Amino acid sequence: MPLPISFESSRLRDPELLPIAEKLRAGSRLTGDDALILFRSPDLLGVGAMADAANRARHGDRVTFASNQHINPTNICVLRKTCVFCGYARLPKEEGAYRYSLEQVLAESDRADGTITREFHIVGGLDMHAGLEYYATMFRALKARHPHVHIKALTAVEIAHIARIEKMTRRDVLIALREAGLDTMPGGGAETFSAAVRDVIADKKLGGTDYIDVHRTAHQLGIRTNCTMLYGHVETLEDRVQHLTMLRDLQDETGGFLAYIPLSYHPDDNELGVTLGRQGIASTGFDDLRNLAVGRLYLDNFEHIKSHWIMVTSAVSQIALHFGVNDIEGTVVREKIYHAVGAHTPQGMTLPQLLALIRGAGKAPAERDSFYHVLRTFDDHVDDGANANLALSAH
Numbered sequence: 001m002p003l004p005i006s007f008e009s010s011r012l013r014d015p016e017l018l019p020i021a022e023k024l025r026a027g028s029r030l031t032g033d034d035a036l037i038l039f040r041s042p043d044l045l046g047v048g049a050m051a052d053a054a055n056r057a058r059h060g061d062r063v064t065f066a067s068n069q070h071i072n073p074t075n076i077c078v079l080r081k082t083c084v085f086c087g088y089a090r091l092p093k094e095e096g097a098y099r100y101s102l103e104q105v106l107a108e109s110d111r112a113d114g115t116i117t118r119e120f121h122i123v124g125g126l127d128m129h130a131g132l133e134y135y136a137t138m139f140r141a142l143k144a145r146h147p148h149v150h151i152k153a154l155t156a157v158e159i160a161h162i163a164r165i166e167k168m169t170r171r172d173v174l175i176a177l178r179e180a181g182l183d184t185m186p187g188g189g190a191e192t193f194s195a196a197v198r199d200v201i202a203d204k205k206l207g208g209t210d211y212i213d214v215h216r217t218a219h220q221l222g223i224r225t226n227c228t229m230l231y232g233h234v235e236t237l238e239d240r241v242q243h244l245t246m247l248r249d250l251q252d253e254t255g256g257f258l259a260y261i262p263l264s265y266h267p268d269d270n271e272l273g274v275t276l277g278r279q280g281i282a283s284t285g286f287d288d289l290r291n292l293a294v295g296r297l298y299l300d301n302f303e304h305i306k307s308h309w310i311m312v313t314s315a316v317s318q319i320a321l322h323f324g325v326n327d328i329e330g331t332v333v334r335e336k337i338y339h340a341v342g343a344h345t346p347q348g349m350t351l352p353q354l355l356a357l358i359r360g361a362g363k364a365p366a367e368r369d370s371f372y373h374v375l376r377t378f379d380d381h382v383d384d385g386a387n388a389n390l391a392l393s394a395h
């Protein structure tokens with residue numbers, strides 16, 4: 001059940017929000033209709049203030065981040081033609097297609113640019129030649145070379161793909177990969193669960209129920225996972241609420257989700273953006289903040305709501321720290337997926353930049369491990385404003 005939050009209703013300009021504030025004060029769960037009101041309300045500051053109160057009840061002023069490194073070992077993908085929102089994937093013979101050898105993955109893993117990498121975030125395309133052996137060998141080699149680095153790898157969609165090409169159950173694939181070094185799984189591949197939406201944006205991709213099922217199996221095996229929702233394309237607000245409800249229900253059942261990360265659709269360099277006539281018109285900061293805030297309020301059984309600065313910009317991520325967000329995607333180092341679809345953010349952020357971003361919002365930064373245990377705080381620092389400029393220069 002949600003933590004009761006203390007909140008001053010005089011901050012709400014939309015009377016429709018008053019009954020929701022009352023429920024939050026009583027520690028009652030919000031309904032799907034409440035979530036729709038939150039998505040529709042013009043009073044973003046009111047929604048944000050409630051999300052901020054809910055976030056403070058759990059985390060106070062603490063904002064965490066991970067020193068992580070993204071590795072995308074292959075962009076070859078059998079769904080290249082049907083995930084029309086994706087600008088990253090290539091067919092095997094297409095220009096720009098790549099699949100890293102083990103040596104290339106290891107070389108990439110060594111390029112953390114002087115930061116201490118504690119987590120590898122490894123995702124890629126659905127490549128017929130990247131099966132169980134490819135990933136198991138990679139994870140073993142990475143663990144041998146960087147024994148203390150956590151491996152967060154492979155989306156539910158990739159697990160299902162490996163199971164299909166290896167003719168194994170998804171459960172057995174997860175068991176084999178865990179033995180090879182898989183620690184947790186990222187939340188990608190969820191998109192928006194609604195079948196009507198999937199028909200338009202990703203009609204051959206693993207469906208919403210199957211995505212939930214792979215995560216359920218992982219949780220049953222003790223593998224914690226993240227989850228996401230891609231918003232800002234053709235989905236309705238009802239689709240968003242249905243999606244969040246499915247995530248909340250699984251979390252009630254297993255408690256296996258670590259964090260929820262809403263992902264804003266980037267319309268550049270992908271077929272969907274052209275079809276929708278949206279090239280150059282990404283989601284608005286308003287919608288980015290709203291998705292994060294509604295995630296915090298509706299997903300009352302999630303401890304962590306993460307903002308992905310690469311997608312929404314570091315400026316929006318910084319403001320999001322007052323809209324229910326307690327965690328910010330980490331150093332990243334060399335991001336490829338969003339930079340293939342027009343993200344103008346840098347491909348990575350240094351530790352001083354992340355610290356400055358968090359402190360610039362009046363929050364207390366803490367580096368965490370992949371299970372959200374705090375590893376170190378930086379509380380001795382006195383903010384002099386100069387650091388905030390450092391974060392803004394990251395654009």
Ligand code: V47
Nearest residue numbers: 085086186187188189190226228230264265266341
């Ligand atoms: O599932 C693809 C998205 C996701 C586009 O779990 C696009 O910690 C926007 O899930 N516009 C992969 N998004 C990334 C992901 C993720 C990122 C950071 C942290 C975590 C985590 C997970 O990227 C895909 C898809 O939803 N994506 N194309 C696009 N045009």
Ligand code: SF4
Nearest residue numbers: 077079083086089125
């Ligand atoms: Fe392949 Fe994932 Fe891109 Fe779809 S979104 S084409 S599954 S890489």
